[in-house]
Amino acid sequence: MSEFFKSALGYISGSGTGGTDNDFVGQQVELGDQKLRVRRVIAEGGFAFVFVAQDIATGKDYALKRLLANDEEKNKAVMQEIRFLKKLSGHPNIIQFIAAASIDKSSSGHGQAEYLLLTELCSGGQLVDILNRRSSSLGCDEVLQAFYQTCRATQHMHRQNPPIIHRDLKVENLLLSSQCSIKLCDFGSATTVTHAPDISWSAIKRSLVEDEITKNTTPMYRAPEMLDLYQNFRIGEPGDIWALGCVLYMLCYNVHPFEDSAKLRIINANYTIPESDTTYTVFHDLLNCYFYTLESHQNNKTEPP
Incomplete structure (x- = not known):
């Protein structure tokens, strides 16, 4: 250092x-x-x-x-x-x-x-405060700009060798510069360590990893593979991708898709796009790509999107 x-x-x-x-x-x-x-x-x-x-x-x-x-x-x-x-x-x-x-x-x-x-100093403050203060929702162009810049920051982390995983991607960690550009902050939970559970893992080892996840992540942003280690899916960069889906949902609707942090709702990707929404229809398919269930993950035998 x-x-x-x-x-x-x-x-x-x-x-x-x-x-x-x-x-x-x-x-x-x-x-x-x-x-x-x-x-x-x-x-x-x-x-x-x-x-x-x-x-x-x-x-x-x-x-x-x-x-x-x-x-x-x-x-x-x-x-x-x-x-x-x-x-x-x-x-x-x-x-x-x-x-x-x-x-x-x-x-x-x-x-x-x-x-x-x-x-x-990001004089624009936290993005979440701006969302909470606004009397109207963000326009599609505003959502697109904020989300695109957040994705660019995430891509930059994941392209490092080894990849850096933020583990606490959320709107509270997105700041606005004086030029109104998005700035990702707070790398106190970041890591380069990934986990690949398999049938050889003991209950104690799984418990230790679960404790680490609990300490470094925000409950409502946790990906399904973080909540059920017995499914034996890799824990790493895909967790940030799931969190990006949560960020996009919040930018559109100003509520979290898994507000109650319920384990089964997250594992089953049980979220709802408001039926009355006509403003953000362009993002509906993208949201569906970000959220995956462990069942679909198992059937496809692939990493989450």
Whole structure:
């Protein structure tokens, strides 16, 4: 990781400890040659906080993600997230990596390792917030543009060697840049590891993989093969493709096709396209291609579309 972690020596100036999001606001942060002032919190969840940070010299705003890790597993997960983002950065539909820094728990002052990840600021905010605020649905052209750009980001991940699997593709992880282009973010659940269950797998091994899936995916976006490992289908990139189908459905109807996260509904691809829909008929066949049942998967002996 040293090839892209810049020195964080003395990265916080001021009297605050930075122990909470409120304490961190107002602090001065140094990443490499950049000096930034932390302005405000824009998102938080788990052990991560995202702030707007302004370059003191230029006045330009960036997104600064602050991650705390109190054990080795979290340390590895954070480093992997930053590694993936750096590798994928440069694609027009993936959030742009700028810099990263870290300090270990012995130097942090609060007993946890701390990581700072600086990226471009997507001033348009989360796509899901825009969907929720709108009084009318997206037009077909808007749906097509948003979905096409999301697919391009996913394709870029899957074309890496080895392929990078996001595992948490959802509208909440789609941001809008100042130019209104889609930017995929949050690679904290991403992996290059795939699973190929077979009859030799023990119940314990299946349970461990199920625990991993539970930890890194959102229930209503899970693909059928993630919910029934005893069907012995490969778990990997197809899970992202299933999630893309969920994203398309949400862009059209502003509800999730499997809102209740019911296991049997997902396994049987039991979703409904509104009968009254005349606006998005052009997407109906595409939606049907994205959602597959384990039964059809078994009969066709092929990977999901």
